[in-house]
Amino acid sequence: MPTFPALVGTLAQTLSGHSAHVVDIAEPAPGFLDIEFRASPPAGGWRPGHEIQIMVTSTQARRYTAYRATRHDRLCILVALDADGPGTAWIRRLGRGEDVTLVAAKHRPLRLPPAPRLILGDGSALGTIDAYARGVPSSTVALEAAPSSVAALRERWPQYQFLPAHPEPGSAIQAWLEEAVADGRLDGIHGALLLGHAGSLQRQRRMLVGHGLLDRRAVTTKPYWATGRAGL
Numbered sequence: 001m002p003t004f005p006a007l008v009g010t011l012a013q014t015l016s017g018h019s020a021h022v023v024d025i026a027e028p029a030p031g032f033l034d035i036e037f038r039a040s041p042p043a044g045g046w047r048p049g050h051e052i053q054i055m056v057t058s059t060q061a062r063r064y065t066a067y068r069a070t071r072h073d074r075l076c077i078l079v080a081l082d083a084d085g086p087g088t089a090w091i092r093r094l095g096r097g098e099d100v101t102l103v104a105a106k107h108r109p110l111r112l113p114p115a116p117r118l119i120l121g122d123g124s125a126l127g128t129i130d131a132y133a134r135g136v137p138s139s140t141v142a143l144e145a146a147p148s149s150v151a152a153l154r155e156r157w158p159q160y161q162f163l164p165a166h167p168e169p170g171s172a173i174q175a176w177l178e179e180a181v182a183d184g185r186l187d188g189i190h191g192a193l194l195l196g197h198a199g200s201l202q203r204q205r206r207m208l209v210g211h212g213l214l215d216r217r218a219v220t221t222k223p224y225w226a227t228g229r230a231g232l
């Protein structure tokens with residue numbers, strides 16, 4: 001529900017809102033913020049991969065994902081600052097020590113495709129990817145991100161392949177994918193998790209299924225944003 005009447009927003013915050021305190025804000029790479037909250041947990045507690053919504057105005061919410069949930073009352077999100085909407089503006093204004101409300105329900109993990117798996121995404125999906133791929137060495141992970149952030153991201157997450165993004169979303173990953181399919185690097189994969197820019201995921205899935213590398217059911221997609229569209 002990216003946009004809704006103000007009354008619905010108030011109701012969502014009342015029924016599923018969790019008071020949160022901003023413990024820390026760090027910049028792991030240019031254009032990325034790592035925000036740690038101390039927050040009252042939903043049923044079942046906070047989990048890596050937990051989806052949250054933030055009411056960024058009285059009528060608009062934006063979604064983010066916990067990449068770490070270190071304790072029962074701690075969660076961290078990784079935000080890519082590439083968008084220019086109210087969500088990113090809200091995140092940029094956020095300060096250490098502020099009290100906010102996070103809207104969340106009980107954690108429902110993503111349906112993961114069979115392993116070994118290929119995981120593709122962009123900066124918006126880095127937190128989710130880290131939540132699901134950390135500690136799974138058989139995954140092949142490739143992400144595209146703004147060229148200015150790539151060196152710092154590679155240093156922080158050396159286990160993932162970071163590609164400098166081209167102006168057209170998804171095209172750096174697409175070029176990498178075409179090369180990887182052609183040289184047989186992906187022959188052993190049994191599934192794929194595709195996250196991030198909506199149009200790019202569809203192209204990636206067409207490529208993986210079209211080349212007979214994977215059955216359509218072995219590909220999980222989850223769009224996080226779409227060109228020209230506010231919220232998802």
Ligand SMILES: Cc1cc2nc3c(=O)[nH]c(=O)nc-3n(C[C@H](O)[C@H](O)[C@H](O)COP(=O)(O)OP(=O)(O)OC[C@H]3O[C@@H](n4cnc5c(N)ncnc54)[C@H](O)[C@@H]3O)c2cc1C
Nearest residue numbers: 064065079080082083085086087088124225228229230231
């Ligand atoms: C389930 C879910 C989980 C998510 N988790 C995360 C997360 O953990 N970290 C994170 O950074 N993002 C995450 N996102 C993506 C994030 O919610 C969107 O990027 C969001 O739309 C940004 O809000 P905004 O108000 O700044 O921009 P919007 O008002 O939504 O959009 C404004 C403009 O920016 C463009 N835009 C939106 N997002 C991006 C982007 N990422 N890159 C380039 N252009 C963009 C839109 O096409 C539009 O033209 C998640 C999305 C979903 C659906």
